[in-house]
Amino acid sequence: RHLAYEPLLAVAGPSGAGKTSFVAALLTAELAKTGVDGRLDVRTAFVSATEGPDRALDRALAALDAPVSEAGSAWEALSNPPPGAARVLVIDDLEAVVDFAEADRAATVALLEKVLGTGLSPVRADGVRIVLLLDQEAIDAVVALSPGLTLLPSIVRYLAPPPEAAARDISLEPGIMAGFVVEQGELITAAVEAELGRGGVPLPVVSLVLAACVAEGEALVSTHRAAELGQAMSPGQASPNDGAKDVVRKLE
Numbered sequence: 001r002h003l004a005y006e007p008l009l010a011v012a013g014p015s016g017a018g019k020t021s022f023v024a025a026l027l028t029a030e031l032a033k034t035g036v037d038g039r040l041d042v043r044t045a046f047v048s049a050t051e052g053p054d055r056a057l058d059r060a061l062a063a064l065d066a067p068v069s070e071a072g073s074a075w076e077a078l079s080n081p082p083p084g085a086a087r088v089l090v091i092d093d094l095e096a097v098v099d100f101a102e103a104d105r106a107a108t109v110a111l112l113e114k115v116l117g118t119g120l121s122p123v124r125a126d127g128v129r130i131v132l133l134l135d136q137e138a139i140d141a142v143v144a145l146s147p148g149l150t151l152l153p154s155i156v157r158y159l160a161p162p163p164e165a166a167a168r169d170i171s172l173e174p175g176i177m178a179g180f181v182v183e184q185g186e187l188i189t190a191a192v193e194a195e196l197g198r199g200g201v202p203l204p205v206v207s208l209v210l211a212a213c214v215a216e217g218e219a220l221v222s223t224h225r226a227a228e229l230g231q232a233m234s235p236g237q238a239s240p241n242d243g244a245k246d247v248v249r250k251l252e
Contacts, residue, residue, distance in 0.1 A: 113148030
């Protein structure tokens with residue numbers, strides 16, 4: 001769904017989480033089946049930065065029939081696919097860019113800088129998608145390579161449970177933004193991490209309940225899996241009530 005609208009996606013997760021298998025076996029196969037921007041001739045190049053970021057990029061562009069001219073850039077070559085055709089560039093092991101000399105990664109970094117852009121969203125080209133795979137622990141190190149990579153975390157999607165900080169944002173931010181005073185937030189965060197760890201859950205149950213309670217004007221938040229969390233959140237000093245239980249039943 002993300003790639004239906006956005007030109008760039010980074011898939012992050014722990015080493016060994018199955019990022020490569022997920023993208024190779026599922027994500028690119030889905031793009032080939034559904035097409036990209038109405039283009040059904042989807043051509044995919046899958047390379048690893050471990051062979052040398054720029055060397056891998058050159059090989060990918062050659063496979064996509066997008067050779068770089070002497071004075072041109074990788075983005076200029078990639079962003080003009082033939083009529084009816086789409087290009088999908090997948091760079092695996094992106095964290096390896098930090099291990100290579102600047103001369104061996106300059107073109108790859110320049111491509112990412114160009115696509116990330118300087119605004120609120122990446123630069124688009126019709127029929128072009130770029131997918132990056134990297135270990136979640138290496139995101140900061142990759143971003144530190146260039147100020148032009150500052151927006152990289154904004155396009156990261158986690159294949160496995162995200163770090164605690166991300167789980168905390170997911171679980172507590174809706175209530176905080178709605179004006180709730182949050183106490184014992186670590187209990188709510190732990191419940192969200194457990195939800196994410198179980199897999200197959202589009203959104204954590206706690207976040208769904210938070211959103212529903214805000215919409216319903218409820219004062220107490222609880223879940224059917226961790227009812228005791230209702231004691232951890234209340235608006236100001238208001239007395240708890242059982243209204244959220246009705247919301248939970250509605251969600252169920």
